Structure formats: C-alpha cells, structure tokens
Amino acid sequence: MQRSEPLRLRPPRHQVSDRAIPWWTLQAVASVLTVLVPLGIALAMWDSVRAWLGWSCVAVLLLGTVYVVVMPRWRFRVHRWEVTDEAVYTSAGWLSQEWRVAPLSRIQTIDTERGPLQQLFGLSTVTVTTASAAGALQVTGLDRRLARDLVEQLTATTQATPGDAT
Amino acid sequence: MTDAAPARGWHRLDPRMLAVTPLRQLTGFLPVIVIFLIAGGTRLDGRFYGVLAAVVAVVIAGIARWFTTRYRVTEERVELRSGLLFRRRRSVPRDRIRTVDLTAGPVHRIFGLSVVNVGTGQRTEGTEAGELSLDAVAAAEADRLRQRLLERATDIPQPDADTPPDQEIARLDWSWLRFAPLTVSSLVAVGAVAGAGSQLAGDLGVDPSDIGELNGARQQLETAPLWLGVALFALLVLLVGLLGSVLLFIEAWWGYRLAREPGGTLRVRRGALTTRSISLEERRLRGVEVAEPLLLRAGGGARLTAVATGLGGAKAEGRGTLLPPAPVAEAHRVSAAVLAEQPAPTTIALRRHPPAARRRRLLRAVVPVAVLVALLWLLPVPGWLPWTAATLLPVAVLLALDAYRNLGHALAGRYLVTRHGAAVRSTAALQRSGVIGWTVSQSIFQRRSELVTLAATTAAGSGAYAVYDVGTADGLALGEQVVPGLLAPFLTTAAAGDEAPDQEVLPGHRPFTK
Numbered sequence: 001m002q003r004s005e006p007l008r009l010r011p012p013r014h015q016v017s018d019r020a021i022p023w024w025t026l027q028a029v030a031s032v033l034t035v036l037v038p039l040g041i042a043l044a045m046w047d048s049v050r051a052w053l054g055w056s057c058v059a060v061l062l063l064g065t066v067y068v069v070v071m072p073r074w075r076f077r078v079h080r081w082e083v084t085d086e087a088v089y090t091s092a093g094w095l096s097q098e099w100r101v102a103p104l105s106r107i108q109t110i111d112t113e114r115g116p117l118q119q120l121f122g123l124s125t126v127t128v129t130t131a132s133a134a135g136a137l138q139v140t141g142l143d144r145r146l147a148r149d150l151v152e153q154l155t156a157t158t159q160a161t162p163g164d165a166t
Numbered sequence: 167m168t169d170a171a172p173a174r175g176w177h178r179l180d181p182r183m184l185a186v187t188p189l190r191q192l193t194g195f196l197p198v199i200v201i202f203l204i205a206g207g208t209r210l211d212g213r214f215y216g217v218l219a220a221v222v223a224v225v226i227a228g229i230a231r232w233f234t235t236r237y238r239v240t241e242e243r244v245e246l247r248s249g250l251l252f253r254r255r256r257s258v259p260r261d262r263i264r265t266v267d268l269t270a271g272p273v274h275r276i277f278g279l280s281v282v283n284v285g286t287g288q289r290t291e292g293t294e295a296g297e298l299s300l301d302a303v304a305a306a307e308a309d310r311l312r313q314r315l316l317e318r319a320t321d322i323p324q325p326d327a328d329t330p331p332d333q334e335i336a337r338l339d340w341s342w343l344r345f346a347p348l349t350v351s352s353l354v355a356v357g358a359v360a361g362a363g364s365q366l367a368g369d370l371g372v373d374p375s376d377i378g379e380l381n382g383a384r385q386q387l388e389t390a391p392l393w394l395g396v397a398l399f400a401l402l403v404l405l406v407g408l409l410g411s412v413l414l415f416i417e418a419w420w421g422y423r424l425a426r427e428p429g430g431t432l433r434v435r436r437g438a439l440t441t442r443s444i445s446l447e448e449r450r451l452r453g454v455e456v457a458e459p460l461l462l463r464a465g466g467g468a469r470l471t472a473v474a475t476g477l478g479g480a481k482a483e484g485r486g487t488l489l490p491p492a493p494v495a496e497a498h499r500v501s502a503a504v505l506a507e508q509p510a511p512t513t514i515a516l517r518r519h520p521p522a523a524r525r526r527r528l529l530r531a532v533v534p535v536a537v538l539v540a541l542l543w544l545l546p547v548p549g550w551l552p553w554t555a556a557t558l559l560p561v562a563v564l565l566a567l568d569a570y571r572n573l574g575h576a577l578a579g580r581y582l583v584t585r586h587g588a589a590v591r592s593t594a595a596l597q598r599s600g601v602i603g604w605t606v607s608q609s610i611f612q613r614r615s616e617l618v619t620l621a622a623t624t625a626a627g628s629g630a631y632a633v634y635d636v637g638t639a640d641g642l643a644l645g646e647q648v649v650p651g652l653l654a655p656f657l658t659t660a661a662a663g664d665e666a667p668d669q670e671v672l673p674g675h676r677p678f679t680k
Contacts, residue, residue: 005659006616006638006639006659007638007639007642007643007657007658007659008638008639008642008657008658008659009606009642009653009656009657009658010656010657010658012656082656084655086651086652086655087652087655089655089656093607095609095610096607096608096609096610097607097608097613098605098606098607098608099604099605099606099607099656100603100604100605100606101603101604101652101653101656102602102603102623103602103603103652106602106603130602130603130623130625131475131602131625132602132603132623132624132625132629132630133628133629133630134605134621134623134628134629134630135602135603135605135623135624135629135630137603
C-alpha cells in the first residue's frame with residue numbers, strides 16, 4: 001500500500017540568477033545599517049543611556065548578521081519562475097512565501113525594471129500585470145539577457161490573445 | 167443612424183448654468199457669511215473684503231466657464247472642450263464607456279438640471295484620466311444621454327416607442343432607518359462635518375466663547391461636578407451622532423430604488439437633496455459582497471456591494487453599493503436577484519476551516535494583549551493600568567473565536583463563496599469565470615500548521631478575494647475546482663525534493679548549474 005501524499009504546489013521550474021544572492025545581501029546590509037548607524041551615533045553622544053543602547057546595538061548586530069547571511073540564500077532557494085503555454089507561475093519570499101499563477105490570456109502588461117544595484121550585478125526584475133489590482137507577478141533577480149528574451153516571448157504570446165483580459 | 171449624424175454638433179451646457187454656477191458658489195460661501203453675521207458682523211475689516219473679492223472672482227469664473235465649454239457626442243466618441251486661458255479637450259471613446267452616472271445637487275434640481283459623469287473605469291494613475299463630466303445639462307437631456315451612451319456600450323436595439331418597463335428589484339423600506347445609527351461610517355461622517363465646521367470657525371477667527379449662549383452653558387457646566395459634565399458631554403455626542411446618522415441616511419437613501427433595465431443594466435436611484443443615478447452593466451458584474459460590520463450585525467443588518475469591473479478602483483467609492491444598510495435577509499434576497507441565481511450564493515452552507523485556523527486566530531488575538539500587559543507591568547505606570555489592559559483579553563478571545571466561526575468557503579455553482587472577519591464579517595460571492603489568477607501565500611506559522619491563504623485575483627472590486635487559513639490540500643483542490651486546469655500543472659502529490667530537473671529555460675539560455 002502506497003500512501004499518497006497530500007496535494008501541494010510544486011516549485012516553479014527555473015531558478016533566478018545566482019547573482020541575486022550578492023544583490024540581496026547588499027540590500028540586507030543596507031537595511032541593517034539604517035538601524036545600526038543611528039543607534040551607534042546615539043551611543044557615542046549620550047552617556048546616560050549607554051548600557052541600554054549598547055545592548056540594543058549588540059542585539060541589532062547579531063540579528064542583522066543572521067539576516068544578512070540567511071535571507072539571501074533562503075530567498076534564492078524559494079524565488080523561482082516558470083512560463084508554460086497557458087500560464088505564468090512564480091514563487092517568492094523566504095519566511096513568508098507566495099506562489100502566483102496568472103493565465104497568459106489575462107496578462108495586460110509586461111515591464112522590466114533595473115535599479116542601480118541590479119545594473120551592477122546585471123540583473124532585471126520582470127513584472128507581469130493582469131487586470132486585477134492585486135494580481136501583479138514579479139520575478140526579481142533575473143539575468144538581464146534572459147529577462148529581455150522572456151519579455152519578448154511573453155509579449156509575442158499575449159499580443160496574440162484577443163479580448164480585454166478582464 | 168449610421169452616417170446621418172453630422173461631424174459637427176457641438177452643444178453648450180444648459181444656459182440655466184449661468185444662474186446655477188454663481189448660486190452654488192454663493193451657497194458655498196454661506197457658512198462663512200453666516201459666521202460673520204453671528205460673530206461681530208459689524209466689523210467690516212480686511213477679511214470681509216477678502217471674502218467679497220473671492221465671491222466676485224468665483225462668480226465671474228463660473229460665467230466664463232459656460233461660455234467656453236462645449237460638448238458633442240459622435241458615433242465614436244464623447245468630447246468636451248473647455249477653458250479660456252488653459253484650453254482643455256477631453257475625448258472618451260464610446261466603446262470604452264463603462265459607467266454613466268447622473269448627479270443633481272439641490273441647486274441643480276431647482277433648475278431642473280443634472281450632471282452627467284461618464285466613466286471608463288480605468289485604474290490608471292492620472293486620477294481623472296478616464297472621467298468626463300458634463301456639469302450640467304437639462305435633466306431630460308441627461309437621461310437621454312445616459313440611455314444613448316449605455317446602449318452603445320451594450321449593443322442593444324433601440325427601445326420601441328412604448329419603452330418596456332424596467333423590473334424593480336428593491337425599493338426603500340423606511341423601517342431600515344433603524345440601521346442608520348449602527349453604521350460606523352455615518353458616525354465618522356457626522357464627526358467630519360462637525361470637524362469641518364469648527365475648522366472653518368477657527369480659520370475665520372471666530373471663537374465659540376464669543377457666542378453668548380454657548381458661553382452661558384459653559385459657565386453653568388463649570389460649576390457642576392466633573393462626572394456630570396462627562397456624562398452630559400457623552401450624551402450630547404451620542405444624540406448628535408444619532409440624529410446626524412439618521413439625517414445622513416435620509417439624505418443618501420430617500421427614494422432608493424434598484425431596478426434591472428432592458429439591455430442588461432442595473433440602475434440605482436437615490437438621494438433626497440442630491441439625487442444620484444448609478445448604472446451598472448450586468449455583463450461587468452462578477453459577483454457581490456455582503457458586509458456585516460459588528461454593530462450592524464448585532465442589529466441583524468448588512469450592506470450589499472456589487473463586485474464589478476470598470477467601476478474605477480479607489481474612486482469607485484460607493485459606486486458599487488446596491489442597497490442601504492438593510493436586514494441581512496433582504497441583502498441576500500437582493501443578491502440572489504441581482505446575480506439571477508437561486509438560492510443566493512451568499513447563503514450557501516460553507517465548509518469550515520481546520521482547527522489550526524482557530525489556534526492561529528486565538529494566538530494572534532492573545533499574544534499582542536499579553537505583550538501589552540507585560541510591558542505595562544514592567545514600566546513605571548499606575549498599578550491599575552495593566553489590570554485594565556488585561557480586561558481586553560476576554561474581548562480579544564471572543565473576537566478570535568467569532569472570526570474562526572465566520573471562516574468558510576464553498577463552491578456554489580458558478581460562484582466561489584468565501585467568508586471571513588469578525589469586526590467586519592464579509593461574505594463574497596465571486597463568479598468563477600471572473601477569476602483571472604491565484605495568489606497562494608503561506609507564512610512560516612501557516613507552514614507549520616499546514617494552512618495557506620488562497621486569494622482569487624479578479625479585475626473586479628478590490629482585485630482579490632481570499633480564502634483565509636484553509637488546509638493546504640483543500641485550498642489547492644478548491645482552486646483547481648474553481649478554474650479547472652489553471653493550477654493543475656503546478657500541483658503535485660510527490661514528496662518534497664522529487665521535482666523535475668531544471669530544463670532549458672528559453673532558447674539559448676542554459677539553466678544555472680550548481
């Protein structure tokens with residue numbers, strides 16, 4: 001007797017570029033610093049609350065280090081994407097995860113976006129929007145060339161579909 | 167009607183607007199004038215002349231607007247030209263028109279005029295991109311325009327000489343007035359009116375204590391004990407809120423009537439001083455939402471909103487409202503009639519969610535209160551404060567249990583039905599054909615309890631309707647049932663780690679090798 005496992009979502013087929021790991025790491029370092037630097041300045045300026053602030057700094061530093069080390073690698077395992085003949089399928093997140101599916105026939109626009117950090121690592125973010133106000137799918141950290149070809153392919157497919165996709 | 171309509175045909179707005187615009191703007195100044203008269207109207211200082219100059223300027227601008235504004239309706243588009251210094255042309259293609267709403271404020275009504283708002287329901291940023299407003303034309307002309315523009319949108323034949331009567335779905339029952347004080351939004355509106363009044367008085371430098379009667383009342387209160395003052399104040403607020411909410415209900419819902427018109431349009435007409443006519447094409451209807459805020463629910467009432475595409479996102483405020491706050495049975499009856507579905511999908515028995523969902527609700531209610539109590543305990547605050555905070559605990563637990571009891575979902579024929587919420591219990595029925603994608607989310611806590619939140623994305627209403635904290639396997643099976651074939655390729659029963667290897671990504675792109 002083979003016990004059948006309960007139904008679940010399988011991960012999408014393709015990973016994002018592994019250059020997304022250093023990109024996410026830099027982002028994580030930046031966000032930890034925005035907390036740590038003001039704390040550090042306050043520590044240098046006020047004597048009266050030194051002990052209290054010092055412990056806060058240590059806590060932020062420890063949690064921040066864990067975040068910087070763990071988050072990018074965890075994200076890299078989760079962030080995946082797939083385009084079939086019928087639909088786009090993405091997964092994203094780390095602690096909280098999200099899977100999104102949109103049929104090709106319902107796609108309205110396909111955008112790419114490259115922030116300064118992403119350009120540094122040769123990455124792009126592809127955003128696929130549907131007619132829903134809450135339905136945009138995002139693939140972050142795709143290789144720049146791959147993203148370009150993906151957008152071309154999706155645009156060609158969705159232009160062939162009639163209707164206003166509502 | 168094919169090529170008979172000439173390319174010309176620009177119309178002016180109704181000439182009565184020459185009187186209406188200045189009058190309306192003067193009534194806008196009325197509170198200012200009244201306040202001036204009450205408080206030291208004898209002082210004709212700079213502020214007075216400033217107001218006077220503003221009045222004159224506004225009146226001239228209003229008259230100039232009429233002379234420079236023209237509109238026309240051609241076979242393809244509705245166009246509006248306006249402005250003297252800044253010329254503006256706005257043009258809306260007729261096949262993009264989603265809504266044609268008529269609004270008539272008190273002054274408009276005295277002169278027999280009506281404002282026509284033509285909407286394309288675009289959600290684009292430029293807030294007014296899809297809107298065109300004719301302010302104003304004769305009421306009869308407005309109604310003719312409404313019919314003509316909506317007909318084009320729905321492609322129905324011209325109605326015969328004896329126009330077929332529309333079919334009434336609901337009309338106002340004055341016993342519903344009892345729900346008026348139970349709606350929080352009406353209390354907020356009363357507060358906003360009061361706030362605006364005091365703001366205006368403040369801006370004009372009027373101090374309420376200058377007014378003799380108020381001053382006398384205050385002095386009497388000052389000599390009374392504190393508890394009496396507080397009690398009187400609370401009573402006053404309650405009375406004003408009660409009266410205000412009743413008045414607002416009457417103003418908004420006087421003459422309410424919901425009807426289905428030939429050609430597949432739902433039309434809501436309502437309003438005492440300002441009359442509104444809101445039309446909704448049935449083919450844009452994707453479902454309904456029955457909302458029961460806590461107070462309203464306690465009184466056995468509910469609200470009913472249409473879930474429809476092309477209502478225009480955030481600006482759609484109130485456009486989808488189908489019914490005043492009414493008995494919950496009436497809300498379900500009307501939802502059945504509007505959706506032409508018997509019995510109403512919103513009354514279907516729902517499948518409950520796993521006990522883990524109840525545990526989650528309890529934890530989310532209890533933990534924040536416990537943290538608050540603990541913090542108050544540690545901080546140097548009066549000793550009674552933590553105890554007071556602790557009394558929130560039973561309230562939080564009751565709300566959490568109620569939230570779990572309300573949780574549920576079902577597949578009712580053509581509809582996906584989902585319910586959630588305690589503070590506002592919301593039951594949404596969404597047409598399965600209106601689902602244009604899925605968002606499945608799982609927090610780290612949900613992962614441990616084998617729960618997911620499954621949201622159906624749609625072009626209508628709020629954009630997504632979620633089934634909260636459903637068992638992972640049940641939720642995914644439900645999603646696959648609602649739109650067969652969409653989720654199926656991405657579902658598996660295999661154990662984690664057995665996935666197919668990464669194949670060629672796109673022509674010319676190899677997968678990343680580890």
